[in-house]
Amino acid sequence: MDIVTQSQRLTQEGSRLAGSVRPGGRTSRTRVAVLDAAIAELAEKGFAGTGLEKIAARAGVATSTVYRRWGSFIGLLQDLVDETTVDVALTDTGPLTDDLTRVGRLIVALSSHPVHRQWMDAVVSAAVSDPAARQVLSQTIARRIQATTVIVARAAERGEIPADTDAAEVIRMLAAPFYYRLYISAEPLPDDLPERVAAAVVSAVQAGALRAAP
Amino acid sequence: MDIVTQSQRLTQEGSRLAGSVRPGGRTSRTRVAVLDAAIAELAEKGFAGTGLEKIAARAGVATSTVYRRWGSFIGLLQDLVDETTVDVALTDTGPLTDDLTRVGRLIVALSSHPVHRQWMDAVVSAAVSDPAARQVLSQTIARRIQATTVIVARAAERGEIPADTDAAEVIRMLAAPFYYRLYISAEPLPDDLPERVAAAVVSAVQAGALRAAP
DNA sequence: ATGCTAACGCAATTCGCTTCCCGTTAAGAG
DNA sequence: CTCTTAACGGGAAGCGAATTGCGTTAGCAT
Numbered sequence: 432m433d434i435v436t437q438s439q440r441l442t443q444e445g446s447r448l449a450g451s452v453r454p455g456g457r458t459s460r461t462r463v464a465v466l467d468a469a470i471a472e473l474a475e476k477g478f479a480g481t482g483l484e485k486i487a488a489r490a491g492v493a494t495s496t497v498y499r500r501w502g503s504f505i506g507l508l509q510d511l512v513d514e515t516t517v518d519v520a521l522t523d524t525g526p527l528t529d530d531l532t533r534v535g536r537l538i539v540a541l542s543s544h545p546v547h548r549q550w551m552d553a554v555v556s557a558a559v560s561d562p563a564a565r566q567v568l569s570q571t572i573a574r575r576i577q578a579t580t581v582i583v584a585r586a587a588e589r590g591e592i593p594a595d596t597d598a599a600e601v602i603r604m605l606a607a608p609f610y611y612r613l614y615i616s617a618e619p620l621p622d623d624l625p626e627r628v629a630a631a632v633v634s635a636v637q638a639g640a641l642r643a644a645p
Numbered sequence: 646m647d648i649v650t651q652s653q654r655l656t657q658e659g660s661r662l663a664g665s666v667r668p669g670g671r672t673s674r675t676r677v678a679v680l681d682a683a684i685a686e687l688a689e690k691g692f693a694g695t696g697l698e699k700i701a702a703r704a705g706v707a708t709s710t711v712y713r714r715w716g717s718f719i720g721l722l723q724d725l726v727d728e729t730t731v732d733v734a735l736t737d738t739g740p741l742t743d744d745l746t747r748v749g750r751l752i753v754a755l756s757s758h759p760v761h762r763q764w765m766d767a768v769v770s771a772a773v774s775d776p777a778a779r780q781v782l783s784q785t786i787a788r789r790i791q792a793t794t795v796i797v798a799r800a801a802e803r804g805e806i807p808a809d810t811d812a813a814e815v816i817r818m819l820a821a822p823f824y825y826r827l828y829i830s831a832e833p834l835p836d837d838l839p840e841r842v843a844a845a846v847v848s849a850v851q852a853g854a855l856r857a858a859p
Numbered sequence: 860a861t862g863c864t865a866a867c868g869c870a871a872t873t874c875g876c877t878t879c880c881c882g883t884t885a886a887g888a889g
Numbered sequence: 890c891t892c893t894t895a896a897c898g899g900g901a902a903g904c905g906a907a908t909t910g911c912g913t914t915a916g917c918a919t
Contacts, residue, residue, distance in 0.1 A: 479774035560693035607825035
């Protein structure tokens, strides 16, 4: 299926998408039915094996309803952010290598989660050519980076790493090798990748190679 | 356009694609005309703004001819590997930081090259759900990694880094932050990214964090 | 409880991509 | 040079995604 076609209307903030004037009753029932159906379809068929038509059919609503409410597949996916979670506990107590290893394990867990993986696959694939999808992706990633920088900040407070370390850059360097294998080199993720990458990044940080630009 | 649909036939080695029995004369003229048209379309319209129909029209051949010869958009892109080059000189003379910086600059140059960027975008987007595209991508990346490991090997010979350094892993760690920004976080590439990443990776290597697993 | 109309269901329609059929052209073996 | 048939051209047909119009249902303000 083609994810890209008409999602640019999402970028218009006010948007004329249905559902905002009378959000209660039938509208909200339709909403949860469609979102549930979308999750089920993603898990069972994958993003490439489904589409708004099939999701609408599974939800028991008309295809046109889904198009009017979400506008596109990406619009629907945007509504599914944060719908999938995994239970990998993050820590910021140090040592930094351990904390970052857990972040790596979280990325692995997310990439193994059936629904989240399909969600990510769909957004990454579409983001290449669709500005709306690209925005969803970049905001999601930016939010995750931001939420994780505290780990680096704490390590700096403990004196484990230089105080002027670029925290966001540390997280990027950590996350990049995982996504690189998932979407670029198409290689499997070695079991010890979280440990290896965390160790490498911490080495670089401690050597002062990831200080914030002045 | 949807890149994915029918390219699985490419995975069948023998394949019944036309053009192999009588490769001369008209067949070869058609081939170069279509490949030229594809490059022009990629540069002018981008991969999402073109398709086999438009490429065929520009090449002055019938749509069915293109489908019979290449089977799919990915099949055509596969034939365009190595069609785009950039002139960034790589070195393996050391220091390793300088050599790796040049590799980073090469990645930046490729991502700035109009045709190569579109080629990469198309393959990355399709590879998410299309096994044939994934194979094209993974083989292309693997070949580039392989061709670049000599830089790390030379550094090891010079004694600049541990002898048992995992050369391919060094290149992956170097390349990952670039592709991560291009396709995942959708952030721009900072001008000094090659220098920064190269310095960080060399720090990790010299600390012994990227040795080959025993 | 009533009225306005947002939101929905249904079906027809459009649009682009892909495949298929058949007549025509020309590559390459002999 | 002749013959076989690979490869091509043109157009029709199939297919799925996306859009649109219109009648119906129901949210919510009054």
